[in-house]
Amino acid sequence: MNFVVSSTDLLNHLQAIAKVISNKNTLPILDNFLFELKGNVLTITASDLETTLVTSMEVDNAEGEGVIAVDARRLLKLKDTSEQPLTFNINTESLSVDILSESGKFTKVEQKGEDYPKHQEIDDAQKTEITLKSEALHSAINKTIFATAEDDLRPVMNGILFGFSPDYLTAVASDAHKMVRYRRLDVKSEQEASFILPQKPAQMLKNLLPNDETDVKVTFDQQNAIFEFSNFIQVCRLVEGKYPNYEAVIPKDNPYKMTVDRLDLHNKLKMVSGYANPASNLVKLSVSPNELKVSAQDLDFSMSAFERLKCEYEGEEMEIGFKALFMIEIVANISSPDIFIELSDPSRAALFLPVEKEDENEDLLMLLMPMMVNQ
16 A cells, blocks of 8 residues: 655654553554555554554545554654655555655565554443533643542542533542542533543543534443544543542531632742742641731741732631642642632631633632641
């Protein structure tokens, strides 16, 4: 089989799916891209067995059909070439691949495409199909993925819970210290269904998804999910298990409420946290009606720091401690100019909400567990 393709166009498709290829594949053939030519459409597949990415593109002067596994590492060296047409002459019997450029020729014997593992299948009896906008799915992943855990003992915490209902889409992530609940009011499903998307394929999906109105078809059962959009397909194995009851940890009727400038708080947290004890990474918030004091100290090295900033606060004066890294992450992932913080007492979780919604269809809530201030 033969075809001609733009080097830049081919490289863009290869780079989009190459990140799924593991550095330590259990099967050597997974170090390859799978090329399949049908008509004038070239389909390229990359996989690590758990996640499979498929992209397709049109090529010129296509002759013949077939499949072959092509060395990914060498093919990605196309990034060192200038834009030019590349001619692929592939002998599927001898497995010889000739790549002709404007100034040279590259020849290598590759591997049989038939030996490349097939991706996971969806059980028709159990499958659920939902179509939503790419922007909605991209935002759901983007707002939650930072809160996922890396916990070998509780694998369900290592992914994002997607829950579909007749009212909205809910995406939840938590590592038991912080939690994000993100809802999209413009994504509805006739039936309730859910799945837990692992962190790695979630990150890949986030990188691939266009942040626009492109339709994304999501098909899933209890073990696998398929995402189809534009010229891409992602197939991945889901996390099996029951996600904890996240609603039970969200404190209700918090009596104390504070509004503060998000960027000011973010900058002061970063400055003060450099003086915190590395072991605890504790920062203290001292809240009064018109002022928020952010402080940290490391008694081992006799250093401390504090910063004051203006705030609007309703409630009794309070001192509460948080892990600086987690609080900085939460503040950085809220896009509103001002943040609304709900508190009850120093031993209960605080809620962080945007004062202004970036999108009227979004509902974002972030939760952070406190630390003892005498650490």
